[in-house]
Amino acid sequence: xxxxxxxxxxxxxxIAKREGEKKKNVGLWALFHKEMADHIRSRRFLxxxxxxxxAGFASLYGALGSISGAAADNDFVFLKLFTASGSxxxxxxxxxxxxxxxxxxxxxxxxxxxxxxxxxxxxxLSQPIYRDSVINGKFLAGAAIIFTMVFAMGGxxxxxxxxxxxxxxxxxxxxxxxxxxxxxxxxxxxxxGLSILFSVLCRHAATSALAVxxxxxxxxxxxxxxxxIIAAALFPMDGMQAIFNLMDNYRCELYLNRLSPYYLYGEAxxxxxxxxxxxxxxxxxxQLDGAVAGYLPFGQSLLLVWPHLTGMCAATLAAxxxxxxxxxxxxxxxx
Amino acid sequence: MEMTMERMIEIHGLTKRYGNKTAVDHLxxxxxxxxxxxxxxxxxxxxxxxxxxxxGLTEPTEGTAFINGMxxxxxxxxxxxxxxxxxxxxxxxxxxxxxxxxxxxxxxxxLEKSLAEERIEELLIRTGLSEAGDxxxxxxxxxxxxxxxxxxxxxxxxxxxxxxxxxLGIDPEGMRELLALIRDLSRRExxxxxxxxxxxxxxxxxxxRVGLFVKGQLVACGTVEELAEQTREESRYLTEVCVAPADxxxxxxxxxxxxxxxxxxxxxxxxxxxxxxxxxxxADTVLEHGYSLTSLRPCGNDLDExxxxxxxxxxxxxxxxxxxxxxxISRNR
Numbered sequence: 001x002x003x004x005x006x007x008x009x010x011x012x013x014x015i016a017k018r019e020g021e022k023k024k025n026v027g028l029w030a031l032f033h034k035e036m037a038d039h040i041r042s043r044r045f046l047x048x049x050x051x052x053x054x055a056g057f058a059s060l061y062g063a064l065g066s067i068s069g070a071a072a073d074n075d076f077v078f079l080k081l082f083t084a085s086g087s088x089x090x091x092x093x094x095x096x097x098x099x100x101x102x103x104x105x106x107x108x109x110x111x112x113x114x115x116x117x118x119x120x121x122x123x124x125l126s127q128p129i130y131r132d133s134v135i136n137g138k139f140l141a142g143a144a145i146i147f148t149m150v151f152a153m154g155g156x157x158x159x160x161x162x163x164x165x166x167x168x169x170x171x172x173x174x175x176x177x178x179x180x181x182x183x184x185x186x187x188x189x190x191x192x193g194l195s196i197l198f199s200v201l202c203r204h205a206a207t208s209a210l211a212v213x214x215x216x217x218x219x220x221x222x223x224x225x226x227x228x229i230i231a232a233a234l235f236p237m238d239g240m241q242a243i244f245n246l247m248d249n250y251r252c253e254l255y256l257n258r259l260s261p262y263y264l265y266g267e268a269x270x271x272x273x274x275x276x277x278x279x280x281x282x283x284x285x286x287q288l289d290g291a292v293a294g295y296l297p298f299g300q301s302l303l304l305v306w307p308h309l310t311g312m313c314a315a316t317l318a319a320x321x322x323x324x325x326x327x328x329x330x331x332x333x334x335x
Numbered sequence: 336m337e338m339t340m341e342r343m344i345e346i347h348g349l350t351k352r353y354g355n356k357t358a359v360d361h362l363x364x365x366x367x368x369x370x371x372x373x374x375x376x377x378x379x380x381x382x383x384x385x386x387x388x389x390x391g392l393t394e395p396t397e398g399t400a401f402i403n404g405m406x407x408x409x410x411x412x413x414x415x416x417x418x419x420x421x422x423x424x425x426x427x428x429x430x431x432x433x434x435x436x437x438x439x440x441x442x443x444x445x446l447e448k449s450l451a452e453e454r455i456e457e458l459l460i461r462t463g464l465s466e467a468g469d470x471x472x473x474x475x476x477x478x479x480x481x482x483x484x485x486x487x488x489x490x491x492x493x494x495x496x497x498x499x500x501x502x503l504g505i506d507p508e509g510m511r512e513l514l515a516l517i518r519d520l521s522r523r524e525x526x527x528x529x530x531x532x533x534x535x536x537x538x539x540x541x542x543x544r545v546g547l548f549v550k551g552q553l554v555a556c557g558t559v560e561e562l563a564e565q566t567r568e569e570s571r572y573l574t575e576v577c578v579a580p581a582d583x584x585x586x587x588x589x590x591x592x593x594x595x596x597x598x599x600x601x602x603x604x605x606x607x608x609x610x611x612x613x614x615x616x617x618a619d620t621v622l623e624h625g626y627s628l629t630s631l632r633p634c635g636n637d638l639d640e641x642x643x644x645x646x647x648x649x650x651x652x653x654x655x656x657x658x659x660x661x662x663x664i665s666r667n668r
Contacts, residue, residue, distance in 0.1 A: 030442035041430075119426025123487065126390050126420035127443040128412050331353075332392045 027129025031137030032144075039107060039145050048106045052153060055095040060157050062086020064164050075295065076275055078169035079176060081161040082154075083273045092157060093269045096150075096184055097262060101216040103149070104191025107142040109212055110205035111135075111196045112327060117204075122332050135196070135327045139320055142192045147185045154181040172298045179272050179302065186312050187265040191216070193319035200323045200330070219260040227256035250282055261315055268308035272301055280304060341368040343495060343527040344389070348398035351384050358384040360551035361398065366529060366544075368494075371521045373538040374531040376548030382531035383423065385548075386497050389529070390420040402495055416444075419493030423500035425484035429473030433464055433483050436472055437490055444491045451490075458486040463512065478509035485516060495527045496520065502537045514541050547641075555641075562641045572612055573640075576605045577629035578621055588624055592616065603629065 039045050063084040067077065085091040090098075112135065115121040125131060158177060162168065169177070194215060198208035231253035235245035257263045271277045275295035296304070344366040351359040359381040366372045376382050387393040389400055391411035400407040405414050427436045434455060441451035459468045462482040467475065475483065481501065488496055501517070502510055518541050520526045531548075532538050538545060539559055546556040555562055578585060581603035589598045589607055593616075597608040607617060614633060621628045634640050 026445035027443050030439065030445075033442070034439055038428075038430075118429070119422065119424045120428060121426075122387075122392060122422045123420070123425060123427075123484075124443070125392055126415060126418070126422070127440060127491070128415040128445075129443055130412070332387065 025130070025133065027127065028133040028137050028140075031129070031133055032141050035138055035141030036144060039141065044106050045145070048103050049149065052096075052099055052103065052149070055099055056092060056153050056157050057160075058089050059085070059092040059095050060160055060164075062089030063091060064161070067165065076170075076173060077165065077167050078158075078161065078173045079273050079275075081157060081165075082177065082180065083270070093180070093273060094266070097187075097266055097269070098220070100184065100188040100265075101191040101212070101220075101262075103146060104142075104188045104193075105195045105209065105212045105216070107145060108138070108192045108195035109199055109209040111138045111142075112199045112323075113203060113205050113208060114199075125332060131328060132324065135200075135324055139192065139196060142196075143185075143189050146188045146192060150181050150185045150188065154184075175298055176272055176275075176301070179305075180269055183265065183268055183272065183305075183309065183312070186309065186316060187261060190261050190312060190316040190319060193316045193323065197319050197323035197326070200326045220262045223260045224257055224263065227253045230256060247282060254281060258311070261312060264308050264311055268305040268312075271305050275301060277301075277304075342366075343368045343370070343403055344372075344529065345401040346385075346389075346398070347400075349385070349388060349395050349400055350397035351381070351388060351393065352396045357551050359388070359395075362551075362553055364546065364553060364556070366527060368527055369521055369525040370543045371517070371528045371530065371541055373542035373545040374529060374548055375533065375535060375538060375545055376531075377533055380548045381551040382533075382548055383499055386420065386499050386529070386531055389414075389497055390418055391415060392420075416491065417494045419488035419491060419496045421484045421488045421496070421498045421501060423503060425480065425487070427472040427475075427480065427483060427487075430471060432469050432471055433475070433486075434459070434468045436483065437486060440487050440490045446490070454490060454492075455486075458489050461489075462486045462516070478505045478513075481505055481509070481513065482516075485513070489520075493526065495529070497529045497531075499531050500533070501530060502532060502534050510537060517541055559641070572609045573634040574607045574609065574614060574617060575630070575632045575634055576607060576617055576621065577603050577631070578605070578626040579603060579629055580626070581605075585624070585626060588620060589617075592620060606634075 060081065063081050063086060065086045066084045067080050082092045085094070112121070115124065115134075121134075124134060154177060158169070191212070195208065195212045198211045199205070202208035202211060231249050234252055235241075235249035237245055237249055258267070267280055271280060275298075278291075278296050342365055344364070346362050346364040349359055349362040350357065362385060374382050374385065384393065388395045389402065389407055391407050391414050394408060402414050403417055405417070407414050427433075428439075431439070437455045437458065438451060441455065446454070455468075456465075459465045462485055464479060464482055464486065467479060472480065472483065484501075488498075498517075502513060505513060514537060517528060517530070521528050530538060530542065542559070544556065544558050545562065546553050547562070548554070555565065557565070576589075581600070583600075586598050586600050586605065589595060589605060592613070594609045594611055594613055595607055596610065597606075599606040607613070612633070614631060618628060618631060621631075
């Protein structure tokens with residue numbers, strides 16, 4: 001691969017030269033480092049980290065309680081650490097699905113508007129940096145923090161689980177966990193992007209925080225209710241109609257639900273952490289006829305959630321791109 | 336003046352419109368190297384917009400601006416490297432120390448670590464913040480923050496410094512120090528400085544030339560003396576005399592004097608309009624008639640007065656607190 005690149009460079013010497021001469025984007029990295037330092041030192045981040053840690057350990061405790069019973073009839077015991085829920089404690093995956101938005105919110109809701117109200121934005125922009133470095137640096141720093149936190153948390157839970165259960169994970173399980181953590185990172189990045197968008201749109205940090213919380217409530221609670229209502233209105237399920245509309249009704253509700261990153265994440269994570277899930281969406285009895293009951297290989301599970309990953313990345317990029325465009329076009333006035 | 340000096344800032348037909356509102360209207364201005372230029376005008380005259388366009392933070396609707404031969408619209412990066420901009424109400428990260436804030440600016444400018452540390456130390460001493468350098472900026476007073484702003488601007492060793500309302504909200508002592516520092520930057524280090532302000536008195540002290548900016552237009556430009564001369568021609572001399580005891584008889588005495596057009600009274604202040612300088616005559620008159628002279632002040636030579644005249648000419652009338660005094664003065668001209 002490297003050799004091929006070198007040969008390509010040889011074919012186009014002028015482009016290769018330009019690459020070499022291109023100055024490092026000093027401003028972006030300076031901002032990135034500053035934002036990272038700010039996040040790590042901020043009380044807000046410590047609070048969120050504590051919350052996630054407590055949630056992680058609580059879910060691990062719950063999972064360990066229920067795992068002993070399930071160990072006998074399951075080949076993927078290690079994955080159960082992340083998906084099994086205790087008597088009244090939700091699983092690690094569902095905890096993260098709930099808390100993830102808050103992490104994104106905490107890292108991004110005042111990204112731009114605090115710079116504006118503090119009067120630091122125009123001082124920042126009068127330095128020899130590109131304007132987009134500001135928003136790029138903030139997003140990248142947030143994303144780096146998120147991925148570090150997610151992988152550290154996942155590793156910690158896995159390590160503690162390993163000590164507690166004594167069952168080593170198989171290679172496939174490790175792969176599945178890594179993909180799960182990747183999904184989690186992207187999912188939280190979506191919320192970071194959304195909160196940065198609101199921080200560009202809203203003048204006050206409190207307004208943007210409220211707006212993100214409103215979005216979170218809408219996606220986690222109201223969209224699923226709304227999806228049911230719309231599906232029922234479009235494809236009524238009364239009496240005889242039910243026979244004809246059953247499939248359309250279900251499909252419509254599912255598609256509407258999938259607009260929510262929360263649902264998308266939940267579906268993807270369930271699939272990837274549970275090899276027993278063979279399909280997502282609607283399957284008829286005829287399609288199931290003759291199927292051999294068994295676990296889905298890692299590659300096939302991955303194939304099943306590939307669209308989810310694409311969708312979540314797209315949503316993240318869309319949120320960030322919107323805030324980027326909005327930020328670049330905004331007039332810089334001190335008030 | 337511009338002829339003999341190297342041109343540092345050149346503005347031609349610079350215009351900025353926000354919707355229907357024209358914030359800056361075909362501005363023409365040239366500033367030479369090492370000069371301190373004061374851009375004066377009331378709030379909302381378009382001063383800040385002009386400074387933002389010069390630093391490439393806002394795109395002009397029309398016209399061009401060059402700093403040291405570089406286009407402020409196209410070569411923004413190069414312009415930002417040579418221009419230090421201090422916005423009004425300059426803000427810093429409150430949870431970082433003064434030193435850390437400066438260090439961040441150095442990093443944004445791509446300065447080498449050793450050079451940056453050296454310069455930070457030097458600038459903190461120069462701005463009198465060497466002791467406060469390791470305190471969080473959140474604890475700084477307004478004057479300290481302003482001084483840190485100057486240090487911040489100087490971090491990149493700029494050839495041109497643009498300051499937006501640098502003297503706003505600083506106590507007199509702090510003001511004196513700041514002005515001395517600004518003058519030093521121009522005289523000793525030959526930096527070009529553009530100050531926008533509405534605080535005329537301070538600007539008068541340090542500026543080589545001033546431009547009066549009203550409603551997006553530069554209505555007058557030149558040294559303070561030149562402007563005084565310009566306005567003198569079209570108006571009469573105006574002298575403020577304060578005497579004790581004040582009574583109506585004195586008004587009559589003043590009116591009877593030769594060359595006096597008008598006399599107005601407010602308390603013990605008499606505004607005397609005349610066609611020439613009659614300071615001596617006024618002083619003699621006061622003493623002759625047994626009054627004691629409290630003060631005698633020719634009006635119209637300071638920037639305040641010049642500014643007011645241009646300001647009135649441009650048809651602006653604001654209801655500020657000194658509006659009453661202004662009316663009093665103009666009524667008695």
